[in-house]
Amino acid sequence: MAFQAHLQQAGLLRKVVDSMKDLCKDVNFDCSEKGLQVQAMDSSHVALVSLMLRESAFSDFKCDRPTSLGMNVDSLGKILKMCGPNDSLKLQAKQDADVVSFQCESGDDDRIADFDLKLMQIESEHMEIPEQQYKVIVKLPSSEFQKICRDLKEFGETMQVKASKEGITFSVQGDIGAGNVMLKPRESDKPEEKVSLTVHEPVTATFALRYLVNFAKAAPLCGVVELGLGPDAPLLVKYDLEEAGNGHMQFYLAPKIDE
Missing domain, CATH: 3.70.10.10 (Proliferating Cell Nuclear Antigen)
Structure with a gap:
């Protein structure tokens, strides 16, 4: 596995995705040993979304080499809707895979839901956000x-x-x-x-x-x-x-x- 992560509370990722789905259509989740990052402009290039989900937020996190997972935000939201607020979530992607797999487990381990989401090639330029000194x-x-x-x-x-x-x-x-x-x-x-x-x-x-x-x-x-x-x-x-x-x-x- 090039990338695998386990989030105790799927609800956290769901809230993250809900908060960007009206702004961005498709985004790259950049995985590195630090965690998951997203930087995306909205379609009109007026707003920028920047997410840092640190590896410490996951109970288990492994990323062998930096990799970009391009996903459609709406589709991702649909998958996360299937997870209850207290379900845990496992994410996995093999090296050079064309899907990322999600596994949702209820707190009592009596319900497990699996989904594969097709990955997309998304052209995105990495934006350096200048350190602002806010007044x-x-x-x-x-x-x-x-x-x-x-x-x-x-x-x-x-x-x-x-x-x-x-x-x-x-x-x-x-x-x-x-x-x-x-x-x-x-x-x-x-x-x-x-x-x-x-x-x-x-x-x-x-x-x-x-x-x-x-x-x-x-x-x-x-x-x-x-x-x-x-x-x-x-x-x-x-x-x-x-x-x-x-x-x-x-x-x-x-x-x-x-x-």
């Missing part, structure tokens, strides 16, 4: 970020994000009017209820809301979402995969530059 880093509950994006999407297509030491304001102007939601920093013992801002300088930037709504669908991955903002820089939306040691899912979105 503003905001951490907020991912459920709250999801609600703000969904609510404001009803009013317009573009969202302005304005961050300063006082807090972060999400604003939309549309045909029926304008709306703002402001979140001020707040303390809580639970990280998933806290809002914190690190502000080196205030930033205001504008983004297409439909992408943010898609990014916010990754909320089930982690109770906290991190936003990175800089002047004229892509927005970073980052989720840990349940916990930081498992890796992360990052989305980048190019700002809308006023014509």
